[in-house]
Amino acid sequence: MQSLAIYLFAAFAEIAGCFAFWAWLRLDRSAFWVLPGLGLLALFAWLLAHSPADHAGRAYAAYGGIYITASLFWMWLAEGRRPDQWDAIGALVCLAGAAIILWGPRAA
Numbered sequence: 172m173q174s175l176a177i178y179l180f181a182a183f184a185e186i187a188g189c190f191a192f193w194a195w196l197r198l199d200r201s202a203f204w205v206l207p208g209l210g211l212l213a214l215f216a217w218l219l220a221h222s223p224a225d226h227a228g229r230a231y232a233a234y235g236g237i238y239i240t241a242s243l244f245w246m247w248l249a250e251g252r253r254p255d256q257w258d259a260i261g262a263l264v265c266l267a268g269a270a271i272i273l274w275g276p277r278a279a
Contacts, residue, residue, distance in 0.1 A: 174223045174273060178234050181218040182241035188212035190249070229272060236262075236269025 191208025194200040224230035240262040243254040254262070 174233075175237075177218055177222055178237040179241065181215050181234065182238050184211045184215035184218060185238065186242055186245045188215060190245070224273060233269045233273035236265035236267075236272075239265045 188208045188211030191204045191211065195202055195204045195208075219230060219234060222230035222234070224233060243258050243262055246252050247254055
């Protein structure tokens with residue numbers, strides 16, 4: 172469960188950090204949005220480095236499923252656009268893949 176919490180917090184930090192740039196460049200918000208965005212992106216990298224995965228590539232791959240799902244929740248909660256059935260099915264497939272990557276049995 173610790174890895175799930177790390178990935179969830181990392182996803183929020185990455186999505187919010189990237190959205191700060193989106194807001195600045197695409198929504199005509201102030202360039203000052205970039206400052207918290209940079210801080211959030213640094214927090215994202217710090218959190219992901221604390222993943223319990225044994226290799227960075229595996230941590231990033233497992234995180235991908237969480238990121239995709241969290242992005243759809245962001246779209247719903249922050250942007251007001253509810254995910255459709257295909258978004259939900261895709262997220263479930265990604266979460267299943269992330270679980271297999273992170274918790275699949277491995278030879279020692």
